Amino acid sequence: MFQLILTACLAVSSAVCAPILLPAGEAASLDACKATAARISQAWLAERPTLTGGASTCLPVSDLPSLPLQQIAPGVFVYEGSPVQMEDTGDGRIANLAVVIGERSVAVIDSGVSRAQGQEFYAAIRGLTDLPVSHLILTHMHPDHVFGASVFREAGAQILGHAALPQALELRAQTYLDNIARLYPPATVLGTETVLAETTVEDRLEIDLGRRRLTLAAAPVAHTDNDLTVFDHETGTLFAGDLLFRDLTPILDGSLSGWLQWGDVPPDPMPRLVVPGHGPVAANWAQAVTPQQAFLKALEEETRAQIRDGIPMSSAVSQIVNRLEKMAEYWNAFPESAARNATAAYKELEWE
The missing domain is CATH 3.60.15.10 (Ribonuclease Z/Hydroxyacylglutathione hydrolase-like)
Known part of the structure; x- marks a missing residue:
């Protein structure tokens, strides 16, 4: 299987380019891929005026970068x-x-x-x-x-x-x-x-x-x-x-x-x-679910406690995050995400 690869560049900066895989050009043979390459590349670019096109080529799938699955x-x-x-x-x-x-x-x-x-x-x-x-x-x-x-x-x-x-x-x-x-x-x-x-x-x-x-x-x-x-x-x-x-x-x-x-x-x-x-x-x-439920339930409990005590959101968010800090070792990107969650939870729960 061969894939059509177009080199596309930003129209405002020809120095910014990247390979674009065009699935419409996929073919079982190199010759079949090459036969449609120009038409498919031009049609794709015509729908994207912010981009310009350079050369195109046809490569076997084995030569392409691919995600590890x-x-x-x-x-x-x-x-x-x-x-x-x-x-x-x-x-x-x-x-x-x-x-x-x-x-x-x-x-x-x-x-x-x-x-x-x-x-x-x-x-x-x-x-x-x-x-x-x-x-x-x-x-x-x-x-x-x-x-x-x-x-x-x-x-x-x-x-x-x-x-x-x-x-x-x-x-x-x-x-x-x-x-x-x-x-x-x-x-x-x-x-x-x-x-x-x-x-x-x-x-x-x-x-x-x-x-x-x-x-x-x-x-x-x-x-x-x-x-x-x-x-x-x-x-x-x-x-x-x-x-x-x-x-x-x-x-x-x-x-x-x-x-x-x-x-x-x-x-x-x-x-x-x-x-x-x-x-x-x-x-x-x-x-899958147990650690996340523990985190979300703790978030709910700490947020409700702040609302019940009449603490305004401007002060409550940092206090909620501090109370949840004991869970930080289990979660990546914890402080920023916990603060975002505390804000969203407070806004939701205060209007129940």
């Missing part, structure tokens, strides 16, 4: 991101990403923080199988999970997400893109763009990959207001997105009460493996 169950592969905050990395690759391979097609779960990461993920998948990527499932709106999606859209994947995801992402996308551009070198994020889910899930949706069934389930407001889980019935693997954090301090961007309620109800069917949004794969549900 670990097989956790038959046909299930995971990229494990660094369990830290985005600002603590050079490229923002902190989220866990996954791929499930059926007999007929492939489903991808989350796409990474940039087009570059999406391309390396796509190349890694092509190193495993030539089956078409039929679905890209976005578990929620946060930038570390969604901004590699354009690669999979161009590969023909149907983009799926929670019913609230399109509006939530559209409202925040430019801010997210601006933050990524501020944090990382221009070449690292060149070509990164927003892709909205075209198929949304209000409650549950099943997809068939060919003798492999996935169930997508929309969560109530919890980590965010647009969280989605994926369950692979063949292997009993639950992909929880950021409804579950391991190692990295959980981030509250939805409802603390809703998140606690979600974690208190064991999944049905009970998973044999749990892939969190961050941190290592868990061997069972209890291993």
